[in-house]
Amino acid sequence: MDLDTPIEYLKGVGPKRADLLKKELQIYTFRDLLYYFPFRYTDRSKYFKINEISSDASYVQIKGKIRNMQVVGQKRGKRLSAWLQDDTGKIELLWFKGIRWFKDAFNEDTEYIVFGKPSLFNNRFNIPHPEIEPASERKDNLGNTLQGFYNTTEKLKSRGLSSRNISKIIKTLMGKLPGNIKENLPEYILSMLRLTGREEALINIHFPKDLDILKKAQARLKFEELFFIQLRLLHHKAGRNKKVSGHVFIKIGDYVNGFYKHHLPFELTGAQKKVIKEIRNDLGSGKQMNRLLQGDVGSGKTLVALMSMLIALDNGFQACFMAPTEILANQHYETLGRMLDSMGIKIRLLTGSTKAAERKEILSGLLNGEIHILTGTHALIEKPVVFKNLGLVVIDEQHRFGVAQRARLWEKSSRPPHVLVMTATPIPRTLAMTLYGDLDISIIDELPPGRKKIKTHHFYDSKRKKLFGFMREQIKQGRQIYIVYPLINESSTLDLKDLMDGYESICREFPLPEYAVSIVHGQMKHADKDHEMQRFIRKETQIMVATTVIEVGVDIPNASVMVIENAERFGLSQLHQLRGRVGRGADQSYCILMTGYKMTHEARLRIETMVQSQDGFELAEVDLRLRGPGDLQGTQQSGIINLKIANLIRDEKILKYARSLAYEILNKDPDLSSENNVRLRKYLSYLNKTSPNWASIG
Numbered sequence: 001m002d003l004d005t006p007i008e009y010l011k012g013v014g015p016k017r018a019d020l021l022k023k024e025l026q027i028y029t030f031r032d033l034l035y036y037f038p039f040r041y042t043d044r045s046k047y048f049k050i051n052e053i054s055s056d057a058s059y060v061q062i063k064g065k066i067r068n069m070q071v072v073g074q075k076r077g078k079r080l081s082a083w084l085q086d087d088t089g090k091i092e093l094l095w096f097k098g099i100r101w102f103k104d105a106f107n108e109d110t111e112y113i114v115f116g117k118p119s120l121f122n123n124r125f126n127i128p129h130p131e132i133e134p135a136s137e138r139k140d141n142l143g144n145t146l147q148g149f150y151n152t153t154e155k156l157k158s159r160g161l162s163s164r165n166i167s168k169i170i171k172t173l174m175g176k177l178p179g180n181i182k183e184n185l186p187e188y189i190l191s192m193l194r195l196t197g198r199e200e201a202l203i204n205i206h207f208p209k210d211l212d213i214l215k216k217a218q219a220r221l222k223f224e225e226l227f228f229i230q231l232r233l234l235h236h237k238a239g240r241n242k243k244v245s246g247h248v249f250i251k252i253g254d255y256v257n258g259f260y261k262h263h264l265p266f267e268l269t270g271a272q273k274k275v276i277k278e279i280r281n282d283l284g285s286g287k288q289m290n291r292l293l294q295g296d297v298g299s300g301k302t303l304v305a306l307m308s309m310l311i312a313l314d315n316g317f318q319a320c321f322m323a324p325t326e327i328l329a330n331q332h333y334e335t336l337g338r339m340l341d342s343m344g345i346k347i348r349l350l351t352g353s354t355k356a357a358e359r360k361e362i363l364s365g366l367l368n369g370e371i372h373i374l375t376g377t378h379a380l381i382e383k384p385v386v387f388k389n390l391g392l393v394v395i396d397e398q399h400r401f402g403v404a405q406r407a408r409l410w411e412k413s414s415r416p417p418h419v420l421v422m423t424a425t426p427i428p429r430t431l432a433m434t435l436y437g438d439l440d441i442s443i444i445d446e447l448p449p450g451r452k453k454i455k456t457h458h459f460y461d462s463k464r465k466k467l468f469g470f471m472r473e474q475i476k477q478g479r480q481i482y483i484v485y486p487l488i489n490e491s492s493t494l495d496l497k498d499l500m501d502g503y504e505s506i507c508r509e510f511p512l513p514e515y516a517v518s519i520v521h522g523q524m525k526h527a528d529k530d531h532e533m534q535r536f537i538r539k540e541t542q543i544m545v546a547t548t549v550i551e552v553g554v555d556i557p558n559a560s561v562m563v564i565e566n567a568e569r570f571g572l573s574q575l576h577q578l579r580g581r582v583g584r585g586a587d588q589s590y591c592i593l594m595t596g597y598k599m600t601h602e603a604r605l606r607i608e609t610m611v612q613s614q615d616g617f618e619l620a621e622v623d624l625r626l627r628g629p630g631d632l633q634g635t636q637q638s639g640i641i642n643l644k645i646a647n648l649i650r651d652e653k654i655l656k657y658a659r660s661l662a663y664e665i666l667n668k669d670p671d672l673s674s675e676n677n678v679r680l681r682k683y684l685s686y687l688n689k690t691s692p693n694w695a696s697i698g
């Protein structure tokens, strides 16, 4: 049997269900199904009594008869309600979707086994959309006390693909496995770590006989998953260093020296010096640099980028500096221009709104080498942009760039440029090890001197009067203020209305001529945005009402108050980014988090954490814990985070061990050519052939 056989050929699936499995769960082949693991297991032998259900019960399994099934409510409130009764009481079961299907599928007065999460409504428990099966079907031959539960969707359920039935088709697949699953870990690793064999683990993860066997299967598959990610990353990194030679920049010349002596506006911090040294070493090493620079907001990464670009210039090369938004690209252009103009360095700005004539001129300037540094947005990685000799690419706030976009940079010259990726979104170590496992990492762990701690407060909406009073007082002292609204979706008209309402009420509260208010949001034309930004920068307006377009990088030292509306709607790292817009000058800065009284437990935790901590790394850890890595900014675009079984938080120990073992193995046997490592070599080349080649992206 070939595991790559399309899923429709599995008995019990067929073309219609196959289509759904593809669309809803991305299951295309036998292999995909095999690797679709249960997300939870329950002990099939244990039942809850209805009168035992309490508010701290998570999932419960109950056996009882269905009574009084009926469709109730109108329109959006329409639902199917049924009561499940056992000998201790009854509980309501509810379906909001697939009403007709479920109504036909169940019979009153028949015994069912129901599994679900009780929720409390009007002081009574109900179970919305439970898993449900006739009790009579329980006597089938699955034979284990532990039953796996598979994530499924309403659509799938209404076509008969409940968790239960997914389990059944997997059972069919199991019959075909023996002899078809090749072990991919060498004997020495299996015996050293006492890991279950691959085939056995894949069977047991779906149909564990008991908890102990399940744990062993999980341990094996988690290790396998994390180990091969690390092996692949490290192998790739080593290969790249061997194959790709980098431009050698050993000269430190007039640009670097001149800037350092005459134009550096302040003393570099120790951390900046350390990082610049690391970059200098890379650039002179003959290897192509692939470095991730992490530094909290305001830690002075721009200057590090600038110094690095000057090294490229001193060696006769060009550099480019790419930012995720026009506002930020503009700002980089101006900051760099201010510092470099007098040194005869030619910098240009290229964005989506650069006019055709200017664009043409820029393109020719890049090609003939007249332009030294190009700053801009994605526009600068488009095809027609060709450099004479691009030596260094700096990508700021890289999490906004898709993986594919970064890959395009490599096409810009025959020999790949050095790449410096900068981010202020502190990434927890375990995540960084996986996301950027093939990059070298530099960290700026020190802020420029004299920064005052940003005072962070949480106000309920009812304290708005107090907020306005505080704002007036700050403006009187000459400060400027940001007010940010959560435009989760920049094109959503509903969110935009919130923003415009907010803007109008601020204008009413802070009327002309005494006050002036700017507004910036994603749906404005670039020129208008820029105009509003410039008014704020020139201090013609005191208040800037904005969406999160303001989040990244914008540097206006006189703005010392950040008000975040509906702060409960933001994630921690975003809140931290926003807060980082203030605290850049000498004055005491403030961050005010506005929320309503109603907040989820998690939102409350986020707000409390923000008030207490200003350490980006600490916040990132909490964020990862609260939300899971899949939801962290920027991680969605990276396929490697779609782990099937391992968890970057809970399995930190396994991850670290897997990485160090992969490192050790490659150290001794870089090409995996020894007899012992045949399985690793084969599986790695299989992975490189089949999964998207994320690792080749610098």
Ligand code: ADP
Binding pocket: 266, 267, 268, 269, 272, 295, 296, 297, 298, 299, 300, 301, 302, 303, 424, 448, 449, 553, 555, 557, 584
């Ligand atoms: P980020 O790391 O968030 O990109 P920036 O590069 O924008 O931070 O720097 C934040 C502010 O700190 C800027 O106003 C910059 O001029 C200033 N700055 C950078 N390095 C130093 C330093 N060594 N001493 C004093 N101020 C600095």
Ligand code: MG
Binding pocket: 301, 302, 396, 553
């Ligand atoms: Mg920055």
